[in-house]
Amino acid sequence: MKTHVRALVVGGGAVGCSIAYHLAKAGWDTMLLERDELTAGSTWHAAGLLPLFNMSYATTHIHKYSVDFYKTLEAETGLNPGFAVVGNLRMAQTQERMDEYMLYSSVAETAGVYHEFLTPKEIKERWPLVRTDDLKGALFHPQDGYINPADVTQAMAKGARMHGATIERKWQVDSYEWTGSEWRVTATKMVEKGGNLVPGDEKVVITAEHVVTATGNHAQRTARLLGIKIPAIPVEHQYIVTEPDPALVEWRKAGNPEHPVLRDADAKWYVREERGGWILGPYERGAPARFLYDVPESFRADLFPLDLERIEEEYMSMIHRIPSSEHVGLKDDFNGPICYTPDGNPLVGPAPGLRNMWLAEGFSFGITAAGGTGYYLAQMMTEGEAEIDMASLDPKRYGSWMTTEYAARKNEECYEHVYILHHPDEEREACRPLRTAPNYDRQKALGAQFGQVNGWERPNYYGPKDAPEDYDHYARSFRRAKWWPFAVEEAKAIRETAGLIDATAFTKHVVRGPGATAFLDWFTCNALPKIGRINLTYALTDAGTVRTEYTIVRWGENDYYLVSAGAWTAYDADYLRKRAEDFMANGGAYVEIHDVTSQYGVFAIAGPNSRAILNEIVKDADPATVLSNKRFPWLSARRIELGMCPVNAIRVAYTGELGWELHHPIEMSRYLWDLLLPAGEKHGMKLVGARAQNWLRQEKSYRAFGTELGRDATPLEAGLDRFVDLKKDFIGKQAMLDTGIRAKCVTVLIDGPDDADPWGKEAILHDGEMVGRLTSGGWSVAFGKQIGMGYVRPDLAEVGQKLKVRMLRQEWDAEVVEDSPYDPKNERIRVDG
Incomplete structure (x- = not known):
């Protein structure tokens, strides 16, 4: 057995074997350890479905790679993975479900996933056993289907060995120790005892430059060993296998093809053929989370008791959809653990706070995702970044505030939501409210309808004051929803009078110390601001793409305050700290970094009347001038007093109007709120939520991290040349220059439908060819039409270029407009008074 490797993979399910395969294929000396037998975890009882359908751009790419990759394994390894390419028919009982499929169609088109739409008549003609009289239609993927989980795992394992990897079974990892340059991993040989698998006496220490954990149901044990949090907890998933259905048997005897995997999303189940019968897999309410802290040693390739009462509704709906199944008996049943995460996406990428430790945990669709995860994670490890932006799957999208109880309850909710409409x-609702700013109750009383960002409750819009508790649930739609008119009025208020936004969820860091200036100068691509000023800047990856966007406020020579997106607190903190460690390890002076997100509340006030509102409450020897351009110019920061509240005020507005961000001690938020509201009422101020703000920032072409900005585009491709100082050295500079311009970020105005706006998932076309995709979308109150931002081929990025955007399966006219089409000279932001 090897005792030193470049990469050690822990976990021998489908995901772990794929990672070992792709790392070995990339030329890395790789070993995989499995505590039992390969496939002994959730892999063995998985139904093996390979659905291409996914609303996530990154996950769609992962699934597509898997489907394509599995079709090549037999030729490479000689092992048949059991891939039945029967297709996947996703049926819709309602128009809203068809709207969901049309939005998904946009994602699929941009990722190159082939699909078709079928009418009920076409479904019935192809598969007469399926009842279609109450269907609106269906989405059909002819290129996917189902696979044998054990066979595909063994094929990947064999492929890994063929590329030089070593696979060792019956070895359990008991500890991880980072030495500063490599990992010391202690493993114990597992032995059979009374039908259980227990630790034996034999131990080994393996040193590895990199470690990847793909431990599935054992993720909580892995988290404890590493001293981190991993919100991957299994939920029970049961499916049943019927006796042969005579009608189906006759259908196949007549020479007809196998049915595709059938999904009645509105009934919350999938069905596929199995030896003349059917497999029914429901996603019902009430499925419990299991193994919140550990998997018992006695639990190996085991199952839980079936709970038929819990799936009775789904079983009856299968009979409704496939009437011939009504009198068919049950032959077998499975109820096993399947790992979930709170948002349903796996955790793939660097572990928080650790060097060369990679996570691949929390796969609710592990067979579908295994191939692509191995491919893209191997790219991240061997090349520095993947070819797609993997940030949406990063393990650090959950912060240290997350608890086991939170993960368990959210994972149960996620299971239940597999087939619930996925509105953009x-x-x-589960586990909410949890993290609340001090004015949560006040805002709720004023009609705030909240969204959740990194656990924080943040107003999305302000609806009726007397709205019922579940108002927002019924206000959602794939088209213009009930919240749309409220957001329109909020956006108009900022353009015409003033608006107040609670931005407390912003991520905030203090960076100080004798090395702070030198560190930040190397860490970011723009010139640092002078004392009392601010700058927008970007931290890049080693590959030259955008890792994080920061607003940097400079209070002193080596005293900085960094503001970044609220959804990415742990993600940003981890990168800041690791890069500061690198800086100091290479001779840089001391730098200290503090996450102060929870110490400061933030109100953003913007609009033509914002200065007048603040003048009502500002305390100064000369209050009439304290907010003037002379004393407080645009892109500057000052410490001011609003009533009795000390405020770190920043003259910047994400909406493109005259405005300030008011960063204040969070314990004074209620006091400041109660000052601002009556002052604002005199000047027509409205309370504004995140959705109107998102529309307004697009009118200014302000890029957002996670949409326009990410690890698949450089700042030059994003059109941020003015924020890149090529006279200095910074992380990723040469890689950015070497990458060139593969695509360009543009803003487009769209003559779209009367009842819908783009969501930032749509394909951009020219002469019938897809030439790019939207990354953001919405409604422009300034131009009275749809607006969007996205990436297109560089030759099609010129102002005035005519394009098309596909929405609701139709092409709509679009035109590239100048950056910041609203107030391109920033005259409204700079206005004096």
Whole structure:
């Protein structure tokens, strides 16, 4: 057995074997350890479905790679993975479900996933056993289907060995120790005892430059060993296998093809053929989370008791959809653990706070995702970044505030939501409210309808004051929802009078110390601001793409305050600290970094009347001038007093109007709120939520991290040349220059439908060819039409270029407009008074 490797993979399910395969294929000396037998975890009882359908751009790429990759394994390894390419028919009982499929169609088109739409008549003609009289239609993927989980795992394992990897079974990892340059991993040989698998006496220490954990149901044990949090907890998933259905048997005897995997999303189940019968897999309410802290040693390739009462509704709906199944008996049943995460996406990427430790945990669709995860994670490890932006799957999207109880309850909710409509404006209710700014109750009383960002409750819009508790749930749609008119009025208020936004969820860091200036100068691509000023800047990856966007406030020679996106607190903190460690390890002076997100509340006030509102409450020897351009110019920061509240005020507005961000001690938030509201009422101020703000920032072409900005585009491709100082050295500079311009970020105005706006998932076309995709979308109150931002081929990025955007399966006219089409000279932001 090897005792030193470049990469050690822990976990021998489908995901772990794929990672070992792709790392070995990339030329890395790789070993995989499995505590039992390969496939002994959730892999063995998985149904093996390979659905291409996914609303996430990154996950769609992962699934597509898997489907394509599995079709090549037999030729490479000689092992048949059991891939039945029967297709996947996703049926819709309602128009809203068809709207969901049309939005998904946009994601699929941009990722190159082939699909078709079928009418009920076409479904019935192809598969007469399926009842279609109450269907609106269906989405059909002819290129996917299902696979044998054990066979595909063994094929990947064999491929890994063929590329030089070593696979060792019956070895359990008991400890991880980072030495400063490599990992010391202690493993114990597992032995059979009374039908259980227990630790034996034999131990080994393996040193590895990199470690990847793909431990599935054992993720909580892995988290304890590493001293981190991993919100991957299994939930029970049961499926049943019927006796042969005579009608199906006759259908196949007549020479007809196998049915595709059938999904009645509105009934919350999938069905596929199995030896003349059917497999029914429901996603019902009430499925419990299991193994919150550990998997018992006695639990190996085991199952839980079936709970038929829990799936009775789904079983009856299968009979409704496939009437011939009504009198067919049950032959077998499975109820096993399947790992979930709170948002349903796996955790793939660097572990928080650790060097060369990579996570691949929390796969609710592990067979579908295994191939692509191995491919893209191997790219991240061997090349520095993947070819797609993997940030949406990063393990650090959950912060240290997350608890086991939170993960368990959210994972149960996620399981239940597999087939619930996935609105782009979806906000799930479990475990809320949890993290609340001080004015949560005040805002709720004023009609605030909240979204959740990194656990924080943040107003999305302000609806009726007397709205019922579940108002927002019924206000969602794939088209213009009930919240749309409220957001329109909020956006108009900022353009015409003033608006107040609670931005407390912003991520905030203090960076100080004798090395702070030198560190930040190397860490970011723009010139640092002078004392009392601010700058917008970007931290890049080693590959030259955008890792994080920061607003940097400079209070002193080596005293900085960094503001970044609220959804990415742990993600940003981890990168800041690791890069500061690198800086100091290479001779840089001391730098200290503090996450102060929870110490400061933030109100953003913007609009033509914002200065007048603040003048009502500002305390100064000369209050009439304290907010003037002379004393407080645009892109500067000052410490001011509003009533009795000390405020670190920043003259910047994400909406493109005259405005300030008011960063204040969070314990004074209620006091400041109660000052601002009556002052604002005199000047027509409205309370404004995140959705109107998102529309307004697009009118200014302000790029947002996680949409326009990410690890698949450089700042030059994003059109941020003015924020890149090529006279200095910074992380990723040469890689950025070497990458060139593969695509360009543009703003487009769209003559779209009367009842819908783009969501930032749509394909951009020219002469019938897809030439790019939207990354953001919405409604422009300034131009009275749809607006969007996205990436297109560089030759099509010129102002005035005519394009098309596909929405609701139709092409709509679009035109590239100048950056910041609203107030391009920033005259309204700079206005004096």
